[in-house]
Amino acid sequence: MPILKAPRNPLVYLKAKHITSIEDPVRLLKLAADTKNLELGKLIHAHLIVTSADAFSNNIDVIQSNFLINLYAKCGQICIARQLFDCMPVRNVVSWSALMAGYLHNGLDLEVLGLFKRSMASVDDMCPNEFVLTTVVSSCSTSGRVQEGMQCHGYVLKSGLVFYQHVKNALIHMYSRLSDMEGAMSVFNTVQACDIFSYNSILNGLLEHGHLKEAMQVLSIMVSKRVKWDSVTYVTVFGICSSLGTLRLGLQVHCRMLKTDIECDAFVNSAIMNMYGKCGKLVNAAKIFECLLIRNVVSWTTIMAAHFQNGYFEEALNFFVNMKLEDITPNEYTFAVLLNSSASLSALRHGALLHACAEKSGFTDHMIVGNALINMYAKSGYIEAANEVFSDMTYRNSVTWNAMISGYSHHGLGKEALNVFRDMITAGDSPNYVTFVAVLSACAHLGLVQQGFYYLNQVMKQIGIEPGVEHYTCIVGLLSRAGLLDEAENYMRSVSAKWDVVAWRTLLNACYLHRNYGLGRRVAEIVVKMDPNDVGTYLLLSNMYAKARSWDGVMKIRKLMRERTIKKEPGVSWVEIKDTAHIFVSDDNSHPESRQIYEKVGELLIKIKQLGYVPDIAAVLHDVEDEQKEDYLSYHSEKLAIAYGLMKTPTEAPIRVIKNLRMCDDCHTAVKMISKLTNRVIIVRDANRFHHFKDGCCSCVDYW
DNA sequence: GTAGGGTTAG
Structure with a gap:
């Protein structure tokens, strides 16, 4: 039965619940803690003080004190909980455990580790049990303490606490959070049975770290064992579908969910909308959004992101207006989506306005907002402002570095791009696939042929990044720019990459710029075959004929364009003056x-x-x-x-x-x-x- | 009496 929320006056509440005397204060304290009803809790606390055997010394017994610690901790009053704890003449393992859990849930995870160390050395009769270890392991997850986490794992193995379900699950979660999926899997595969928490944690870890194949394997085990999914499972599985981008699977999971009695809360709805958005079914996502009775900040941000991901940048921005009308406060994710939408439109004024909004709401300290700001300024042509945001950031991740390096690269500032890359290495952050696309294109801008090959063949290999077609295309660009057109062509013919139209067009453009019209025409034929509707290729080809004064060639291309009914897209430019583009x-x-x-x-x-x-x-x-x-x-x-x-x-x-x-x-x-x-x-x-x-x-x- | 899993960005 749901517990009614207490009215402001706890006495009225007690009366309403037909509680005329406080016979069982401990039960009421538990009720107050579970419903986070601080007023009721304080009332009972006062009652305990007044009625304790020795009212003047406030000598409340251990069990009652433990309930009080739990109460204050759950109600966010961790300092009061700590005062109570410190004043206790005698404590037991529950006292320590309740306080630790309090610190963990109030975001003070490092305090938990401190307390744990203290508890081991204390005079209290404190032999850590499964409750303590669950909390301590969890605090290692949230504080990112790898060493301590592994020490806990050792203790848990030696003490046999590993056979407790909560402890096992906390360990799986910890290894997942600390990016050690091998560790997580090894705990997951121990003899102790798995429950839905174990499955959800491992699935989430595999998803977070991009091990989608393994996640699907776990999912199929769950299906074969007929494990009952809960709403968290659905959220995670929708996340897997989103990452895979496979609509078929997404639809199957959605159908499965509709057939069960899973409660479709804000989490589940956002996960479904996200899945449809990432699978290119914006209409489905929008329909769910329209049907939502209650929309929170995540629902709004998810639908904005879905529009952004499907290329509807202006629409994404327009949601912000309606969101504000419904009095929903944006968070850092909202600003990230808005800034990225603005970036895709190169709408500098709008982006700068969003920057001001984010600053005012105190979100610019968040890394994802900083990253989005760098992207926005770089894509809006204001590379100096991008660098200013970048320089001011306290915390950076690979996305931060990539945004700045590729920003400089797109602006043709190769030297600056390579400098940032060097700083990234010095800072100890690991470059990834995207980093090297930007780095190689910077090398191309600077004409650093040898250095480009060094990054591709030595550095990437050392770090263990498999080069993809984007990297190989940068090499084509690098050779082309240096005027080594035949080498570029040979490279394309000798490297077995999945060369796409972008790569061939890079070579084609180089032929045009280096006036090598013979090779240019051959390459153009390949490009036209790959993308017969691209106007740019025909124009380039026609220009090449024109520059070579081959008017027959020009006529031929024009005829081809007429036959294929290819129309020149009109050139459109825009400039922002004050509020208007x-x-x-x-x-x-x-x-x-x-x-x-x-x-x-x-x-x-x-x-x-x-x-x-x-x-x-x-x-x-x-x-x-x-x-x-x-x-x-x-x-x-x-x-x-x-x-x-x-x-x-x-x-x-x-x-x-x-x-x-x-x-x-x-x-x-x-x-x-x-x-x-x-x-x-x-x-x-x-x-x-x-x-x-x-x-x-x-x-x-x-x-x- | 105290303990475990989830949504939105790149």
Whole structure:
């Protein structure tokens, strides 16, 4: 039967429960502790003091005192619990155990270890039992104390306490938390039977550490042994489905759950929504969210994350508004999802606003928020701010380092990227798969061919990271950038990686930039076969023909595009001015200040022509006169956006422009000169990378 | 009398 929550006045509560006298104070103390009813507990405590045999010495017996320690510990009053404990003339193992559990549940795990050490040396008759060891082992889990945890395991084995179910489960959990899955499995496989707690702990540990195959094996044991799942099992198994990304399994588990009488609490619902989101079924996740009667911060964050993961960044951000309307306070995970959504939109102002919100709510100290901030600033073109957040962080993990290294890499700042990598090694953090993608791409930016191979063949091997296609693609980029095109092609043909269209396109782009049109055309054929709908390839190919003055070739490509009904995606650029993102499409005059903008572009072009700018009319695909070709180039979207930025921002402010396609040669040359002419820093994020234009130069050193 | 497992980020 559920226990009613007590009214504010405990006397009224006692009356309501038909308790007219406190005959059994200990039972009431237990009730108060279990329902976390501090007021009732205090009342009983007062009663005990008044009615104790010797009221003046407050001499309450050991059992009653133990109940009181438990009461105060459970109600979050650990200091009072400690005072009581310290005042006890005689203590027993339960006194120690109750206080230790209190410290553990109040987040003071290191106090537990201290108390345990003290207890072993104390005059009290304290032979640690299964309760004590369960609590102490748990505190090793939460405090990350590997050494002490293993010592406890030794003691537990010697003393025979390992045969207690709680102790075994605490050990499985401890090894899982301390990332020792071999240790966890060895405890899991001991003769002592497993209950649902053991299964849940081992499943969770395997999931957390990415051992999905082993998790599935345990799951199949559970199924064959007909172990009854509880709601925690479902949460964990949905987590496994999410990590595997297999919708089929997810649906099976969801069906199984619906057939049982499992209570679908906030945990379970969030786990299901997360599963659907990660398996690409956003609609299912959204449906569950809409049907939820009570939504907590995790439900909101989960549905935002599902939208973010499926590419609906703006929608993810919009949930924040509704969440606030329902008076739900965001947490660090909420800010991480919001910042990452903002990052994917390169929405610097919005991201900075979120940064301010997070700062105000005190979440910027959390590592996941710091990581998301680095990502947001880097992807929004403000690499200096990313570095500022990075430098201020007290705790870093591999994601932190990776975000900064790849941030620098995307901005073409290879030296800085490698410096951060060196700091990562010095700090003793282990680089992973993602780290080396960023490191190798930094090597490519710097043209460090030998160093790149050294990282791939020596360092990665030493650390035990199996290179993947992303790493091999970086090597292709590295060779290509250094102009070693034949070597790059040979490399692709000799290494048996699963070369994808990205890798071939890297080589193709290199052929274009190094004007090796023969190899370029051959590679382009491969790329077109792999992705016949990619406009970029046709344009590159056509440009290559144009640069080689092979007009037949240009015609051929144009015909091919017509036949395959491939349309050029319009170039779109945008620039944030105050609260608004101003969007420009090439040759578009829908902006209210269009006339002034065109005038500004014209004015800039005249001035940079005096500095030596020559429009790259060969790149224009239209069948028109040269003069008209120049017009087509003049009003490319990024030129419009930059002109508007120059018109609307103070002279010293950098201009940040985002573009959907790769920047064309002509714009690249023009923007370099505009940066010199106007003495501005112009940062353009195109489909591939960032270009920092300053003093007539670009950070990509004209290779992109 | 005191003890064990779960949701959202990359």
